[in-house]
Amino acid sequence: MTEPLLTGTGLGMIRGERVLFRDVSLEARMHETVILRGANGAGKTTLLRILAGLTRPESGAVTRSAPHHWVSHREGLKPHETPHEHLSLWAKAWGATANVDGILKFMGLSRPADVPARHLSAGQRRRTALARLLLQPRSIWLLDEPFTALDAEGRELVLSLIEDHCREGGCVVAAIHGEAGFGAANEVTL
Amino acid sequence: MSAQPIFAAFRQALAEAWAGGAGALLPLGFFAGTAVLVPLGIGTDPATLRAVGPGILWVALALSSLVTLERIFQADTEDGALDLWLQTEAPPSAIAAAKTLAHFLTAGLPLALLSPLLALMFQAQASTGLLVNAAYYAVGGLAFYFWGGVGAALSATVRRGGLLISLIALPLYVPTAIFGAMAMTDAPGSQNAPLLLAASALFALAVAPFAMAAALRLAAD
Numbered sequence: 517m518t519e520p521l522l523t524g525t526g527l528g529m530i531r532g533e534r535v536l537f538r539d540v541s542l543e544a545r546m547h548e549t550v551i552l553r554g555a556n557g558a559g560k561t562t563l564l565r566i567l568a569g570l571t572r573p574e575s576g577a578v579t580r581s582a583p584h585h586w587v588s589h590r591e592g593l594k595p596h597e598t599p600h601e602h603l604s605l606w607a608k609a610w611g612a613t614a615n616v617d618g619i620l621k622f623m624g625l626s627r628p629a630d631v632p633a634r635h636l637s638a639g640q641r642r643r644t645a646l647a648r649l650l651l652q653p654r655s656i657w658l659l660d661e662p663f664t665a666l667d668a669e670g671r672e673l674v675l676s677l678i679e680d681h682c683r684e685g686g687c688v689v690a691a692i693h694g695e696a697g698f699g700a701a702n703e704v705t706l
Numbered sequence: 707m708s709a710q711p712i713f714a715a716f717r718q719a720l721a722e723a724w725a726g727g728a729g730a731l732l733p734l735g736f737f738a739g740t741a742v743l744v745p746l747g748i749g750t751d752p753a754t755l756r757a758v759g760p761g762i763l764w765v766a767l768a769l770s771s772l773v774t775l776e777r778i779f780q781a782d783t784e785d786g787a788l789d790l791w792l793q794t795e796a797p798p799s800a801i802a803a804a805k806t807l808a809h810f811l812t813a814g815l816p817l818a819l820l821s822p823l824l825a826l827m828f829q830a831q832a833s834t835g836l837l838v839n840a841a842y843y844a845v846g847g848l849a850f851y852f853w854g855g856v857g858a859a860l861s862a863t864v865r866r867g868g869l870l871i872s873l874i875a876l877p878l879y880v881p882t883a884i885f886g887a888m889a890m891t892d893a894p895g896s897q898n899a900p901l902l903l904a905a906s907a908l909f910a911l912a913v914a915p916f917a918m919a920a921a922l923r924l925a926a927d
Contacts, residue, residue, distance in 0.1 A: 570789055570926050586793055590786025596725040609714035609794055 519581065520545045521687045522567060522656050527576035529562055536562060537706050538575070544656070544687035549678065549698060552691040554706035560691035561588065561660050563706065567689060568658050582655035589660055591645035593633040599644040600629045603651060612652035623647040624673065638665035646674060649681075657681060659690040663697075671697070711794035715801045719778070719808035730812045733770040737817045740766040741824040752829040759828025760839065760890040767817055767843055768850055768879050772872050774813050775854040778805055779862040779918075783925050788862070792926055802918035803911075806855035814851045818844035839890055842903060846886040849907040852914035853878035859921035882906045 520543040528538040536559035544550045552560045565571040567578055568586045593602055603616045620629045623643045628636055636644070642665045649657060657678070663671050675697050678688050690696075723730045744762050745755055779802075782788040791801050821843045822836035830836060857874035861867030885906055888899035 565789075565926075568789075568793065570792060572927060584793075586789060588786055588789065590784075590789070592785055592787040592790045594722065594725070594781065594785060594787070596722075605714055605718055606790070608717075609711040611708060611710045 518546050521580070521582050522584075522689065523579045524563075524567055525576055527563065527566055527573045527578070529559060529566065529571075530574045531559075531562070540576075540704065540706065542689070542702065542704050544689055544702075546655075546685045546687060547682050548701040549682060549688040549690065549696075550702040550704060551696050551700040552689065552704050552706065553693075554691075558706040560706060563704075564588070564658050564660050564689065564691055580656060584656035584658055585649050585652075585654045586658050587645050587649065587660065587662065589664060591633075591641045593636075593641055593644060595634040596632045598628075598630045598632055599625045599636070599640070599647070602633070602644055603647055606648055607651050610652050614651045616651075619647050619650045622650070624670070639667055639670055642666055643670060643673075646677070649677065655686045657686060657688045657690075659688060661691055661693065663692065708795040711791070711796035712800045712804045715791060715796075716804040716808050719805045720812060723809065723812035730774075730816070733773045733813045734816050734820060736773050737766050737770040737820065738824065740769065741827065745827070755828045756830060759825055759830055761887050762828070763821055763824060763843065764846065764883050764886050767814075767821075767847055768876070768883060770817060771814060771847065771850040771854050772868070772875065774809070775851070775858045775871055775875075776861075776868045778809050778855065779858050779922060779925070780867060783862040788922060788926055792923065797919065798922055799915035799919035802855065802859065802922060803852075803915040806852055806914070806918070809855070810848055810851040814847040815844060818847050842886055842889050842900065845904055845907045846882045849882040849910040850875075850879055852907075852910040853882075856914050856917045856921065859918040859925070862922065862925040878910075882910070 522544040525541045527540045529536040540563065542550055552563060554560050562571060566573045568584060569578065599620060600616060603619060607614050607616060620626055623646065625640065625643055625647065628640050633641060646662065662674050666674065678698055681688060741763060748754060748758065782791065792798055818840050821840045825836050825839065826832060854871060854875040857871035860874055861870040864870055882903065885899050885903040888896045889903050
């Protein structure tokens with residue numbers, strides 16, 4: 517058994533007066549996907565933010581033994597930013613030597629590559645955010661509702677990305693509503 | 707630790723200043739507008755104008771620095787870019803400092819460069835002294851923008867945080883404003899004022915980035 521890439525032990529979170537979740541533990545190893553389930557407001561996004569190190573948990577600890585990618589429902593796009601500019605910016609910030617045009621083509625964003633984000637559809641914005649996953653190989657992917665706003669073709673595309681990533685030795689933790697479309701090693705229900 | 711995210715944040719902030727159309731011209735217009743209104747309010751006596759001119763420009767500089775500061779971290783918080791910046795290999799304090807510096811260069815430095823022209827409107831004698839004063843305004847402006855950045859980071863999650871930024875930042879502006887105004891007078895004890903002005907700016911540069919980083923981490927939490 518390989519060492520887990522990502523471990524969360526005994527995670528608990530309080531928002532205001534309410535206990536959001538308590539004593540949640542999960543592990544993601546190479547080739548594994550973990551799906552987070554729960555009703556709206558159950559704390560899936562918060563748990564993902566804790567796993568990413570953005571939010572400090574009330575209790576418990578997170579260990580990551582590899583770099584991670586973070587894609588949430590907030591895409592990080594500025595209204596005037598084009599998909600091409602967005603990917604170039606983050607390639608530079610991460611010191612990645614990625615073929616931005618190739619990634620845009622792969623994600624089906626060749627046509628709107630130079631359109632400012634405020635004129636993009638929700639699905640195109642989502643594809644742009646997901647395209648960041650391809651800028652730099654990182655073992656851990658943390659995805660918050662990756663399929664939201666995507667059309668059937670986009671969904672297939674992301675599914676294949678996730679499958680390839682796992683086959684190549686990465687792991688994925690995703691918060692998903694409805695059918696996942698891929699076999700998950702683990703499901704965590706909040 | 708890597709410097710690349712810092713340069714990327716700096717370049718993006720520079721690009722952003724001009725992306726919203728004439729966004730960077732807004733503080734310039736505010737600065738000039740304030741300076742033009744004052745003579746209308748206090749009369750046109752040249753001696754009076756000459757005496758109050760430098761001080762009015764300090765006040766105008768402090769206020770116009772607050773005009774655009776609201777945008778620098780709030781947009782990042784709303785669209786999720788802040789999450790991405792916090793997860794780069796560079797320390798958040800350096801990212802915040804790079805963004806604030808870029809904002810100062812696009813919105814603050816032009817004000818200092820415009821100041822000799824406005825000083826002439828306050829009946830100042832055209833001399834190289836005006837250029838020295840412009841340098842003082844630039845140094846003081848740097849302190850203003852970094853303290854203002856702390857206010858902006860603290861109110862990043864507050865809608866219409868502009869007023870809150872003013873409340874947080876204006877008290878921090880006080881030492882810089884005092885030393886800055888002193889540096890432009892011949893009053894006794896003012897010889898060291900330029901050094902104290904520079905010291906207040908250096909203090910802001912040294913402390914503000916860490917305060918901004920702490921505030922931004924809280925905003926993301």
